[in-house]
Amino acid sequence: MTIIEIANRLVELVRAGKDSQAHEQLYSEDVISSEVNMDTPDAVWLQWIKAKGEMRAWMVEEFHGIEVSEPLVADDYFTVKYTMDITYKGAPRKVESEIAVYQVKDGKIITEQFFYAAPNAQ
Secondary structure, eight states: OOHHHHHHHHHHHHHTTOHHHHHHHHEEEEEEEEETTSSSOOEESHHHHHHHHHHHHHHEEEEEEEEEOOOEEETTEEEEEEEEEEEETTSOOEEEEEEEEEEEETTEEEEEEEEOOOGGGO
């Protein structure tokens, strides 16, 4: 797959709520994931990214929806904006936005970085 095909497929799967399928189809086994504004270590390897997603799902009381932008591609990278309507356990409902930057090599996503406001900065 080309980077444009990978970017479009990721957007398609996330919009459909099929994040796990996106991980299986599009990610390298040794992908690195970074939460830029968090004091957490990078998640390394696909199994860690899946665990990170499960942990985040555990923190959510209700997920009301997501908007996913069209991807913007440059060389080996693409970016997507996510806007999520979400209620975390013990917190009021809110809308969060983040920018994700993905790097692709040999037809697979090898890095993902998420940029968003620090939780206490909002």
